[in-house]
Amino acid sequence: MNPIARALVRVSLLPALLAGLAAAPASAAAPTVPVVVVVGQAAAAGGFEIDASLQALRQSTVAAQVSGNVLQLAVKAGDRVRAGQLIARIDERDTQAGLQRSEAGVAQAEAEWRNASLQLERTRGLRAQGFISQAALDLAESQAQAAQAGLAQARAARSQAALARGFAAVTAPFDAVVQATHVEAGDLASAGRPIATLYAPGALRAVLQLPASLSAAARAATGVEVVLPDGRRVVPVVRTELPAADAISQTVEWRLDLPPQASAGLSPGRNVRVLFAGAPAAAAGARLSVPVAALLRRGELSAVYVQRGEGFVLQAVRAGARVGDAVEVLAGLKPGERVAADAVRAGLAGAVAAK
Structure with a gap:
């Protein structure tokens, strides 16, 4: 077909195309929900849901107790771990340096204690010979006691530094399943930051x-x-x-x-x-009810479509027990409100209530 003929065909088809476009909205009419029911009182069914x-029952979120970069995350969600198994490893260079400082402090305190002990022994000998006064002996004893206390303090600091170094390895407190991890390798962990959530299965x-x-x-x-x-x-x-x-x-x-x-x-x-x-019925009280098809459930959400004018508005409700073809509504609706009997159709775009 030559170009002139093709152009004539396109021109001849143009009115039909325009007519089709004009008719398209009419064919895509808004869905009509055929039944809208009035919510009324319903007697309690001797129970509720x-x-x-x-x-x-046993769940724990293990957290970092020292600051540093996370060098290794040894687990992922869904893994089963044993008590004491490695969860994550944190950079321990800072805590290692602290341990070395405390060990040096212990060595210094031990030297001071030895020196004070020797000085005390010499002072006691001189006092026994009458060469020095009692005040000098008392001073030597006080210095020895202070040196001994300093040594105990240095050893306690070393134990604390060793404990802090152990915190660089985050381990499982009990046999568990990893529910979620909260860091990745390379993240900066600070004291108290969650590392992983664990729970005991069964x-x-x-x-x-x-x-x-x-x-x-x-x-x-x-x-x-x-x-x-x-x-x-x-x-x-x-x-x-x-x-x-x-x-x-x-x-x-x-x-x-x-x-x-x-x-x-x-x-x-x-x-x-x-x-x-x-x-007891007296304790449970009366309930509002809606048809089963009128209730929309999405996960933990329960809702119905309440009529507002010609359309519908989604209204969250607290659902109770199912009684036959109806579901009790514990909260979210008032007597006399009109809801869509078919929640699926009422949720379509442009849905209107049937006359």
Whole structure:
């Protein structure tokens, strides 16, 4: 096809292209959420659930105790270490110089002590012969005692310097798994800077922040179970309720120790659910509820889309127990609010409420 013919074809197709572009927005209509439900009161189901997270019973963050460059980081996240195994090595030249100074101080103090001892012996002999006064003997004894004290001080300084030199090697305090490292080789470590976080495997607990208003219901529950990520339900072997509530969030921390056999294959930080079963209805109180599809869960976040005008706004909520096709809402909503029945569609760009 010659250039003139190609140009004529492009000109003839131009109106069709413009018509297609004009029609494109109409085909990309905003999604409509077909059902918007009214949140109403629901009777308590004789129990409730609370989100929790797993935490190691024995966890430690080892830190540098001397300053210097990190020469070697001997572990990485996920490694298993034995008690006393090297975690990191810090430049020890400064502490080595301090140890040499203290050793020189000990040598000097020992020489002064020997000299004072010999002087005391000579002075005692002269005093026995009557050649010197008692005051001279007293002075020699005082000088010998001072020299002895100086020697003890120098030896203590040497022990301290040797201990500081040992801090250049950061080691594991117990058999553990490396959860995270906080430095790299070449970083400058100062006293107190974290080097690595370790935890002892096989001993975990579920930690939850329970609203203070539910404390009485939790204590009155006939059973407490931890729902693990794989669906297993385990009964904690130890329950600990901290004595004070947080002044800002008005929550009380509960710690539920898991049996060792249930902790196998789990790691700290995983999300779990804690079920307080058989809580008295009077204690648990009435709950708001929403359909299961209306609740959006992303990690530790639970939220619903609340209608605002023709659109929706994401609202964080605290979810409770599931009762049939509904989920209790412990906090975050008020009676009479309208929420999207389908949280996935309501989250699409431009979603509007169905009339």
